[in-house]
Amino acid sequence: MKRIFEEAALGRLPLKNRLIRSATRAAIADPAGHMPEGLFQIYEELAKGGIACIVTGSTSVSDNDFCLDGVARLSNDGLIPEHQKLTELIHKQECPVLVQLVLGEYNRAEAGKLHYNINVDDLTPENIEDVKEMFLAAAERAERAGYDGVQILASNGCFLSRFISPYYNHRTDGYGGSVEKRAKLLVELISGICERYPGLHRNLKIDCEDFMAGGLTQDDSLEICKLCAQAGVESIEVSGNGSSIAGISAGEKEAYFKKFALRLAEAVEIPVVLVGGHRSFENMEKVLNEGEIAFLSMARPLIREPYLPNRWKSGDTSPSKCFSCNMCYLTTGHHCIYASGPVSVRRF
Numbered sequence: 001m002k003r004i005f006e007e008a009a010l011g012r013l014p015l016k017n018r019l020i021r022s023a024t025r026a027a028i029a030d031p032a033g034h035m036p037e038g039l040f041q042i043y044e045e046l047a048k049g050g051i052a053c054i055v056t057g058s059t060s061v062s063d064n065d066f067c068l069d070g071v072a073r074l075s076n077d078g079l080i081p082e083h084q085k086l087t088e089l090i091h092k093q094e095c096p097v098l099v100q101l102v103l104g105e106y107n108r109a110e111a112g113k114l115h116y117n118i119n120v121d122d123l124t125p126e127n128i129e130d131v132k133e134m135f136l137a138a139a140e141r142a143e144r145a146g147y148d149g150v151q152i153l154a155s156n157g158c159f160l161s162r163f164i165s166p167y168y169n170h171r172t173d174g175y176g177g178s179v180e181k182r183a184k185l186l187v188e189l190i191s192g193i194c195e196r197y198p199g200l201h202r203n204l205k206i207d208c209e210d211f212m213a214g215g216l217t218q219d220d221s222l223e224i225c226k227l228c229a230q231a232g233v234e235s236i237e238v239s240g241n242g243s244s245i246a247g248i249s250a251g252e253k254e255a256y257f258k259k260f261a262l263r264l265a266e267a268v269e270i271p272v273v274l275v276g277g278h279r280s281f282e283n284m285e286k287v288l289n290e291g292e293i294a295f296l297s298m299a300r301p302l303i304r305e306p307y308l309p310n311r312w313k314s315g316d317t318s319p320s321k322c323f324s325c326n327m328c329y330l331t332t333g334h335h336c337i338y339a340s341g342p343v344s345v346r347r348f
């Protein structure tokens, strides 16, 4: 029987329990991607709270990607020292950390012109190489900054999730058409990271499906996961388009992407991490024992209570206080409006 509080291996990374912090962007970095002091405090609190591994919020691989408001970046060498400070602070708590590498939009900046976005269908072969190189360069910086690994984001509507989706990708070259061709860019960049930076743990966050007509299906996603595992991905976090479903609470619609994660965990040899709607300790241990899912990750419950893992470990296994109102998305720094301390709600 699997238990939440037992040691388990995420590929080559030994973790002290089966709880992972799912990427949660605080949206407070400056336009150049520099992280403010408040962000370091958020991570320090999380690391002290007993989670076994932290995935950082989305961190853009590009200087010219303005898709995500307040996104941190690892897109140039000047940013490495602050990421080094972050990894040191988290490692001090004996907690491994993966940086979530994302490309929101592929924008080209040209002298005398505004930045402009290039759609999946309009990318030239050179643009595709450029995307790969941006991820590889960011992975190299991640290694220099002391990260234990990278999480490649191909979920939540970002560039790579659009690239693998038949809803957005209508290319007729080697990068579009069949599932294998839509997965080719992802597979190539994963094997590139694997070859060049073998010391980094390689995780993929992917949607089980797009949940829209003409979009990525569960069969597509399963196939892509298998290809990525062959290419060197060492663990996969299962999400779904529109990942932060509202109105979830203990006993109500928990673990909402479980069905696909169970199927995937049967199909691949690497650890599967399931995110989305974990709120009660009892249900979470049940999910772990329904099949081969190895880890459970959480975002909103840890915004509400960064010390939740320690609370559960101490014997107070009452459910997470988060009831998924999603107001955290609207606050500066993505705080919980029900937690103690001042919170400012953004005005639009």
Ligand SMILES: Cc1cc2nc3c(=O)[nH]c(=O)nc-3n(C[C@H](O)[C@H](O)[C@H](O)COP(=O)(O)O)c2cc1C
Pocket: 022, 023, 024, 025, 026, 056, 057, 058, 100, 153, 155, 156, 205, 239, 243, 244, 245, 275, 276, 277, 278, 297, 298, 299, 300, 301, 328, 329, 334
């Ligand atoms: C405020 C906020 C910011 C988020 N930022 C990211 C992000 O940067 N990258 C990402 O992949 N998912 C992000 N997510 C989605 C979470 O990682 C997670 O998949 C989702 O919230 C469902 O898990 P939960 O029920 O434990 O919150 C974010 C969620 C929230 C609430």
